Amino acid sequence: xxxxxxxxxxxxxxxxxxxxxxxxxxxxxxxxxxxxxxxxxxxxxxxxxxxxxxxxxxxxxxxxxxxxxxxxxxxxxxxxxxxxxxxxxxxxxxxxxxxxxxxxxxxxxxxxxxxxxxxxxxxxxxxxxxxxxxxxxxxxxxxxxxxxxxxxxxxxxxxxxxxxxxxxxxxxxxxxxxxxxxxxxxxxxxxxxxxxxxxxxxxxxxxxxxxxxxxxxxxxxxxxxxxxxxxxxxxxxxxxxxxxxxxxxxxxxxxxxxxxxxxxxxxxxxxxxxxxxxxxxxxxxxxxxxxxxxxxxxxxxxx
Amino acid sequence: xxxxxxxxxxxxxxxxxxxxxxxxxxxxxxxxxxxxxxxxxxxxxxxxxxxxxxxxxxxxxxxxxxxxxxxxxxxxxxxxxxxxxxxxxxxxxxxxxxxxxxxxxxxxxxxxxxxxxxxxxxxxxxxxxxxxxxxxxxxxxxxxxxxxxxxxxxxxxxxxxxxxxxxxxxxxxxxxxxxxxxxxxxxxxxxxxxxxxxxxxxxxxxxxxxxxxxxxxxxxxxxxxxxxxxxxxxxxxxxxxxxxxxxxxxxxxxxxxxxxxxxxxxxxxxxxxxxxx
Numbered sequence: 001x002x003x004x005x006x007x008x009x010x011x012x013x014x015x016x017x018x019x020x021x022x023x024x025x026x027x028x029x030x031x032x033x034x035x036x037x038x039x040x041x042x043x044x045x046x047x048x049x050x051x052x053x054x055x056x057x058x059x060x061x062x063x064x065x066x067x068x069x070x071x072x073x074x075x076x077x078x079x080x081x082x083x084x085x086x087x088x089x090x091x092x093x094x095x096x097x098x099x100x101x102x103x104x105x106x107x108x109x110x111x112x113x114x115x116x117x118x119x120x121x122x123x124x125x126x127x128x129x130x131x132x133x134x135x136x137x138x139x140x141x142x143x144x145x146x147x148x149x150x151x152x153x154x155x156x157x158x159x160x161x162x163x164x165x166x167x168x169x170x171x172x173x174x175x176x177x178x179x180x181x182x183x184x185x186x187x188x189x190x191x192x193x194x195x196x197x198x199x200x201x202x203x204x205x206x207x208x209x210x211x212x213x214x215x216x217x218x219x220x221x222x223x224x225x226x227x228x229x230x231x232x233x234x235x236x237x238x239x240x241x242x243x244x245x246x247x248x249x250x251x252x253x254x255x256x257x258x259x260x261x262x263x264x265x266x267x268x269x270x271x272x273x274x275x276x277x278x279x280x281x282x283x284x285x286x287x288x289x290x291x292x293x294x295x296x297x298x299x300x301x302x303x
Numbered sequence: 304x305x306x307x308x309x310x311x312x313x314x315x316x317x318x319x320x321x322x323x324x325x326x327x328x329x330x331x332x333x334x335x336x337x338x339x340x341x342x343x344x345x346x347x348x349x350x351x352x353x354x355x356x357x358x359x360x361x362x363x364x365x366x367x368x369x370x371x372x373x374x375x376x377x378x379x380x381x382x383x384x385x386x387x388x389x390x391x392x393x394x395x396x397x398x399x400x401x402x403x404x405x406x407x408x409x410x411x412x413x414x415x416x417x418x419x420x421x422x423x424x425x426x427x428x429x430x431x432x433x434x435x436x437x438x439x440x441x442x443x444x445x446x447x448x449x450x451x452x453x454x455x456x457x458x459x460x461x462x463x464x465x466x467x468x469x470x471x472x473x474x475x476x477x478x479x480x481x482x483x484x485x486x487x488x489x490x491x492x493x494x495x496x497x498x499x500x501x502x503x504x505x506x507x508x509x510x511x512x513x514x515x516x517x518x519x520x521x522x523x524x525x526x527x528x529x530x531x532x533x534x535x536x537x538x539x540x541x542x543x544x545x546x547x548x549x550x551x552x553x554x555x556x557x558x559x560x561x562x563x564x565x566x567x568x569x570x571x572x573x574x575x576x577x578x579x580x
Contacts, residue, residue, distance in 0.1 A: 060483055078486040090480040094502045094578035103498065107488035139579035157488070 004072075005193065006034035006057075006161060011066035013052050026052060027220040030066065032212060032278055034161075037191045041204040042222075043252065044214030045260060050197045054165050057195060058084045070161060080108050083159035085167045089150040091138040097149045098134035101125055101156050108157040124156040125149070127186045144175035148182060155186055164196040168203065177236060180206060188233055201252045204228075205245065206236055212279065213255050215263040223263050226251060227283040244285035251284035324360045331359040358549040366549040367556075381541060383533070385554070389561055391533040395451070395526075396519045396565075399458025403515065407463045408508060411470025412496065415504070421471060428467065436461035436522050440529055450530035457526045462515035469511025473504030502576070509573035516569055520562045535561075 011030040014023040027049040034040055042050050055061035057068055059078040068075040070082070091100045101121040105112070112120075125134055128148040138146050147167060154162055167183075168176045180203060187194065187207075198204050204211045211226040230244050239245055358366075374386025414420050436457045443453040477500050485495040527536025535558055542550035 058487060060486060078483075078489065080487075080489050082487065084483070084487045086480055086483070088480065090478075090484050092481060092484070092499065092502070093580045094576075104488055107490055107494075137579070 004033065005036040005038075005070065006195075007067075007069045008032050008053075008057075009067050009069070011053065011056060011063045011068070013049055013056075014064045025219045026217055027214070030222050032222060032225065034193060034195065036160075036193055038210065039187065039194045039196070039208045040210050040212060041196045041198050041208040042212040042214060043198060043201065043204055043256065044220065045216050045256070048214045048217040048220035050214060051165055054084075054163050054195065054197055057161070058082055058163050060084075080157055081160045083154040083157055083162045085147075085150050085154045085162070085164040087165045087167065087169055089138070089143075089146040091146055091149055091153075093138050096135045096137055097125060097130060097141065097145075097152075098122070100138075100149055101153045104153045104157050121152075121156060124152040124186075127155070127189070128152045128182050142175070144171050144179055147171065147179055151179070151183060151186065155190060155192065158190070158192075160193065162192050162194045164194065166197050166199065169199065176200075176203070181236060183207065184234065184236075201249060201256070204252070205230070205248055206234055206239055211252065213252070213260070215260050217264075219264065221263070222279045223259070224255065224282045225279045227281065229283060229285060247285035251282070328359045328361060331357060356548070358552070363549050363552050367553045370550075370553060380532070383538075385535075385538070385557055388533065388535045388538040388554075389557060392523050392527060392535040393561065393565075395455050395534065396458055396516070396523050399455040400462045400516060400519050402455075403459045403463040404466055404512065407466035407511075408470050411467045411508075411511075412474050412500075414467070415471040415474025416496075416500070418475075421475065428464070432464045432468070436518075437525055437529065440526065444530075450532060454523065454526045454530050454534070458519045458523060461522045462519045465514040465518065466508070466511040469514070470504065470508045473507025473511075474500055476507075477503040502578075505576035506573060506578070509569065509576055513566065513569040513573060516565050517562070520558075520565055524558060 009031050012028040013026040015026065017024050026047075030053060032040075042053070044050050052061055056063045057075065059075055059082065075082070091097075092103070095103060098118075098121055101124060102117055105117050105121050109117070122134065125131065128151050130145065130148055130152065133141060133145060138149070141149070147170075150167070154164075168179055171179065184207065186192075194207075196207065205228055208228055211228060212222050213224045213226060215221050215223050226248065228244075228248060230239070230242055230248075370385045374384040375390075376382075376384040377387060414424055439457055439460050440453060443456045444450065447453050447456060481499050481503060482495070485499045490498065523534065524536035524539065527534035528540045529536075531537050531540070535554060539551055539554045539558075542548075542554065
């Protein structure tokens with residue numbers, strides 16, 4: 001594993017305030033690292049600048065200060081190495097599901113012959129369970145199916161880093177569950193590095209290896225990095241029976257309800273002196289492996 | 304239910320047509336006929352000559368059948384078939400309209416993509432847009448020195464604005480998300496223009512083209528009345544000078560029909576590029 005795959009160093013975003021001289025700081029001192037193949041979720045209240053961080057990582061927005069280094073190179077501008085799944089699927093409505101995926105594949109590998117583009121796009125559409133709906137336009141598909149196409153499009157270009165901005169926010173709870181499963185499934189096959197924004201605590205626990213917690217904006221920080229120590233593959237149906245589940249969940253909810261406000265503007269305490277820039281590592285369920293008899297077996301998939 | 308309504312609407316249309324034509328026919332076929340001998344005075348005043356008046360529908364219909372049976376005859380400058388005259392007009396409209404499209408759509412694209420150009424050119428567009436196209440005619444005649452080309456220029460100048468404004472608007476209001484998709488896929492500007500912006504703006508552009516063809520068809524009649532020579536506008540004016548009102552009414556109906564067809568063609572084209580967001 002490449003520990004230095006993605007380094008975010010002291011990122012900050014400030015907006016000039018109309019009239020007043022003082023700039024408004026949305027977030028400051030945002031630093032964290034990502035390993036290759038890691039799935040990280042970031043949670044925080046609205047207005048803490050999560051989307052801005054994601055847009056900076058995507059290269060669609062520029063930070064006021066700080067740097068993003070991926071694979072040893074500084075991120076400047078958008079790139080095919082970083083795929084984005086937007087909040088509202090952002091499919092092109094005049095293209096079919098297949099057309100949307102194929103457009104991205106053609107952009108990624110311009111020299112591929114037609115047949116190869118078709119085969120590749122088709123494979124990813126099948127991975128998200130859209131076999132048979134390839135030729136439908138987005139307006140003929142449900143919101144959940146559109147988001148599946150968006151996922152297929154993002155995974156199909158095989159980016160080094162996949163960025164998701166609340167991809168399931170607009171979906172109803174049942175659809176969301178199904179798409180989370182589709183996402184877990186495609187992720188387990190590709191081991192894509194993913195950075196995802198969510199508002200949903202359960203979604204974060206189900207999907208991620210680590211969860212970054214942000215304090216409230218303005219002047220937001222990343223306060224903690226919570227480790228989700230639950231074996232994969234995870235099964236949504238029995239995840240809540242896992243001994244680590246409630247300790248993690250309670251920790252997250254407590255943070256969002258109370259501490260995200262109390263810590264607002266405070267400098268994040270560092271976990272170790274040599275990693276002064278990184279947020280504190282937290283493991284809310286440190287000893288479940290010893291206490292729970294066969295605890296991990298309970299959630300491991302029957303296969 | 305829907306079928307039923309279509310049927311009833313068609314029936315109602317036909318009833319209205321029959322009633323209107325019937326009222327027209329009756330009001331005219333009861334003419335004031337001078338009874339008995341004409342006095343010397345009446346004879347001097349030309350009362351024996353057939354009275355000029357708006358002809359009844361039956362006369363117009365008979366005239367229309369006659370004209371439509373030989374639409375392309377050419378018996379000299381003042382006596383050409385209706386098809387020929389309409390052909391001249393449509394050809395002029397097409398020439399001016401296509402020239403305008405060739406300029407307006409690329410220019411509108413650039414204006415829509417550049418907020419700077421949009422602001423810089425906006426005052427000129429706002430001033431030029433409300434000018435009646437016929438106001439350009441004297442200038443066009445003086446500069447171009449050819450009446451037929453001047454008519455084409457007038458069509459050009461009147462159809463350019465709706466296409467320019469709609470293209471710029473359509474391009475400027477392409478969703479940010481779609482542009483971001485293109486950016487994250489590292490598409491070149493040209494490629495983005497053709498694969499994202501053009502299809503996204505196409506319905507708005509075609510709406511502009513549809514407005515423009517309608518205006519062009521309105522303007523060509525007036526323009527040809529001014530420049531003369533050929534075309535449906537000239538035909539109407541010429542028949543007015545001949546006091547042949549049956550031909551005038553017939554020409555009016557033909558202008559309406561051709562305008563409807565032109566509009567329908569563009570409506571069909573916009574159906575092809577329409578998408579549901």
